[in-house]
Amino acid sequence: MARKFLVGGNWKMNGSNQLVSQLVKALNEGSWSSNVECVIAPPAPYLASVRSGVREAVGVAAQNVWVDPKGAFTGETSTEMLKDLKIDWVIIGHSERRSIYGESDELVGKKVAAALKAGLKVIACCGESESERDANKTTEVVFRQIKAIADQLSAKDWANIVIAYEPVWAIGTGKVATPQQAQEVHKEIRDWLAKNVASEVAEATRILYGGSVSAKSSPDLQKEKDIDGFLVGGASLKDKEFLEILNSRQ
Incomplete structure (x- = not known):
């Protein structure tokens, strides 16, 4: 089964009206292969303007959501609000x-379930810290995080989930896992899904790599069999570089 390559851009807590206009303009005027899907995740205050401004082919993601559809949860964003904003x-x-915010594996699993129930598609993140990698606990940590999600779902729910493997030691540090390191973990994740969810789910689920992805590192990373795309951080705020990453898929 061919898995469509996906490149996501997580803007994190960065942005202004000027930057939004610049990045949206670049995506509207830019081009990339029809075999590559693009999803961008601006901060919550800019979700509406980005969705109304960027072309329909570009997906727009929130960076977080709460488990309840509405209520007395000051500062949170609900699935209903996201759906209302398209x-x-x-x-x-x-x-x-x-x-930073102490979200447990269990809460992450509940959030994923709530988002899917509301009809949203999910980029579910997992990854180990540097100390966990040094202690040879990478798969232990990643499997624990994915299991907490799988425990909340049925096999059919996985059709709307993308996994993003992001080694914490490589996020915002300039360090990038080698293509071989990333591929090794991606294959372990796919094998876990085959064993614990379903072989069909393992084959169909896209697994992205995230962690200081750049225009320089993306061409080699995309060659690996089990790397189905990227979740890009800082480079997604640079219009020309993000377009280069979108076009790195061969």
Whole structure:
């Protein structure tokens, strides 16, 4: 089964009206292969303007969502709000949400389930810290994180999930896992899905690599069999470089 390559751009807490206009203009005027899907994730205050401004072929994701559809949850964003704004994707479980805001594996799983129930598509993040990698706990950590998601879902739910493997030690540090390191973990994830969910799910689920992806590193990373795209951080704020990454798929 051919898995369509996906390049996501996570803007994190960066942006202004000027930057939004610049990046949206670049995506509207840029071009990339029809075999590559593009999804961008601006901060919540800019979701509406990005969705109304960028061409329909570009998916727009929220960077977070809450588990309840509405209620007294000050500062949170609901699935109903995202659907009302015609937002079709959400990133859940990013390492910054886990480490800074204390989101547990269980909460991440519940968020994924709530988003899917609302009809959103999910980029679900997983990844180990540098100390965990040094202790040879990479797969232990990643499998634990994915299991907490799988425990909330049925096999059919996976049709709307993309996994993003983001080694924490490579996020915003300039360090990038070698193509071989990334491929090794991606294959382990796919094997886990085959064993614990379903072989069909393992074959169909796209697994992205994230962690200081750049125009320089993306051409070699995209050659690996089990790397189905990228979740790009800082480079997604540079219009020319992000377009280069979108066009790195061969």
